[in-house]
Amino acid sequence: MKQRQLNIEALTPGYASVKLSRTKLLDTLSELESTDDVSALRKGAIELKSSVAHSLMSAEAHSNGDSITFRRDILVSELDQIIEARTIERAKYYLKRLQRGVAKTKTSKLNDINLHRWKEHSEIVTDSLWVMPKRDSSGAHLAWYWGNFVPQIPHQLILRYTKKGDWVLDPFVGSGTTMIECRRLGRHGIGIELNPDIAARATELVEEEEALDHVRTRIITGDARTIDARHMLGEAGIKQVQLLVMHPPYHDIISFSEDGNDLSNAKSNDDFLKMFGEVLDNADPLLERGRYFCLVVGDKYSKGEWVPLGFYCMNEVLKRNYSLKSIVVKNFEETRGKRDQKQLWRYRALVGGFYIFKHEYIFIFKKK
Numbered sequence: 001m002k003q004r005q006l007n008i009e010a011l012t013p014g015y016a017s018v019k020l021s022r023t024k025l026l027d028t029l030s031e032l033e034s035t036d037d038v039s040a041l042r043k044g045a046i047e048l049k050s051s052v053a054h055s056l057m058s059a060e061a062h063s064n065g066d067s068i069t070f071r072r073d074i075l076v077s078e079l080d081q082i083i084e085a086r087t088i089e090r091a092k093y094y095l096k097r098l099q100r101g102v103a104k105t106k107t108s109k110l111n112d113i114n115l116h117r118w119k120e121h122s123e124i125v126t127d128s129l130w131v132m133p134k135r136d137s138s139g140a141h142l143a144w145y146w147g148n149f150v151p152q153i154p155h156q157l158i159l160r161y162t163k164k165g166d167w168v169l170d171p172f173v174g175s176g177t178t179m180i181e182c183r184r185l186g187r188h189g190i191g192i193e194l195n196p197d198i199a200a201r202a203t204e205l206v207e208e209e210e211a212l213d214h215v216r217t218r219i220i221t222g223d224a225r226t227i228d229a230r231h232m233l234g235e236a237g238i239k240q241v242q243l244l245v246m247h248p249p250y251h252d253i254i255s256f257s258e259d260g261n262d263l264s265n266a267k268s269n270d271d272f273l274k275m276f277g278e279v280l281d282n283a284d285p286l287l288e289r290g291r292y293f294c295l296v297v298g299d300k301y302s303k304g305e306w307v308p309l310g311f312y313c314m315n316e317v318l319k320r321n322y323s324l325k326s327i328v329v330k331n332f333e334e335t336r337g338k339r340d341q342k343q344l345w346r347y348r349a350l351v352g353g354f355y356i357f358k359h360e361y362i363f364i365f366k367k368k
Contacts, residue, residue: 015071018052022068022102029099038088041095049079068102071120110292112163124159130330130362141180149247149296153330153362154178157245158185161292164213166242171224171283176202178245179217186212187243190236191219192227195257223261225278229286241286244293248276250309253300269307277316284320289367293322296330298360306354310361321368328362 032044052075078098085091100106101116113121135141135150154177158168164186170178173191175198182189183206193199199221206217220232233239249256249264251272256264263279266272287293295317300307318324349356 015073017069018072018075019067019069020052021066023066025068025102026099029095029102032082033092033095033099036088038085038091041088041091042083042085045079045082045091045095049076049083052076052079070117074117074119077119107163109290110161110163111159113159125156128326128328130156130328132330132332141177149177150330150332151177151181153247153296154181154245155185157292157294157362158182158187158243161294162187162243165215167236167238167240168243168245169241169283169286170245170247171279172246172248173202173219174198174247176206176219178247179206179219180209182217183209183211183215186215188215188236189217190232190241191217192222192224192232193219194221194223194259194262196221198256225261225275225282227282229282233286240288242288242291244283244287244291245296246279246283246294247296248279248313250298250300251307269309269312272309273312273316276313277319280316280320284367287367291367292325293317293365293367295363295365296360297363298357301354301357304352310363314361314363317363317365322365323368324363325366326362326364328364329359330362331359 028044028048032041032048035041035044052070052072078094078101081094082091082098085094101114104116106115107113108115113124130152132150132152135152141151154168154170158178158181162168166187168178168182168187168189170189170191173179173193176191179189179191179202191202193202199219203219206219211217216236218236220227230239233241249262251266251269252264254264256262259265261275263272263275266275295313297310297313299309299311314324314327345356
């Protein structure tokens with residue numbers, strides 16, 4: 001069987017929705033649930049499916065405020081399961097499951113995903129391989145900064161590990177990608193950037209993005225290793241954040257400044273990991289216990305050897321009070337450094353006996 005390739009771009013289509021009267025729908029489902037005749041139940045489900053398909057139950061929902069919105073394709077598939085059930089017991093099992101989704105909302109502490117209607121959240125990726133042919137370049141995501149990461153990554157992480165109104169901290173905020181996604185998704189955000197010019201430019205772009213639910217985002221100029229992080233959160237009126245996102249330099253692959261405090265200017269791998277550990281130690285107290293830390297980082301190639309920088313960084317986190325929940329491999333088809341040089345890199349790989357980087361890691365940790 002051909003293996004399905006995950007394409008994150010294809011997971012966010014504009015699905016058609018239908019708005020129905022919650023009370024009328026529950027009454028119809030209760031009536032169906034009361035019958036013990038599988039033929040009668042099936043006939044009623046077929047009639048309900050027809051009503052949904054033709055939006056016959058939607059007019060009342062608009063007039064009295066007693067409404068519920070479904071993805072039409074998911075609701076139809078739920079009704080199809082009831083219709084196609086071979087026994088009354090199985091039909092009622094599917095019917096009761098649908099009733100729960102109509103009557104109640106079930107979410108966890110971590111996010112706003114309605115677990116009674118989890119099938120409607122297909123935009124949230126749960127596979128460990130993320131294929132992204134290109135970055136999201138909409139709105140303020142201009143890709144002007146060398147080394148920024150694709151917006152789809154913080155988008156997925158914020159949806160999965162926060163609720164609306166939660167706080168997100170990014171100590172390597174760079175061009176503001178995480179802050180832009182916070183504004184789009186209704187989360188508050190604080191970012192730290194070492195370079196004052198980059199911080200100023202990022203702030204301008206972030207503020208151009210409309211803030212859903214009037215959330216606050218702020219980019220602060222400073223060294224993430226030494227900045228008074230508690231004071232920074234205190235100014236925002238909070239003590240801790242609910243999600244920590246880091247996308248540090250991949251050591252010296254790209255030099256982001258001439259500042260000796262910049263991790264991209266570390267003199268050795270050991271120095272880089274020491275500096276990265278100092279960022280961890282400064283940011284760790286700001287994250288609530290039981291919440292998630294997401295680290296986006298790749299490897300490097302130096303002096304004829306592959307350097308597993310991602311796993312070195314992972315080990316630094318695991319020395320602290322964190323458990324590893326997942327390792328996601330994210331591909332990238334094109335980078336600014338290799339743009340229009342695919343044949344040259346292929347030649348170098350053949351000569352040097354190595355493989356061309358087309359991936360990076362997203363390490364998902366939970367604070368103990």
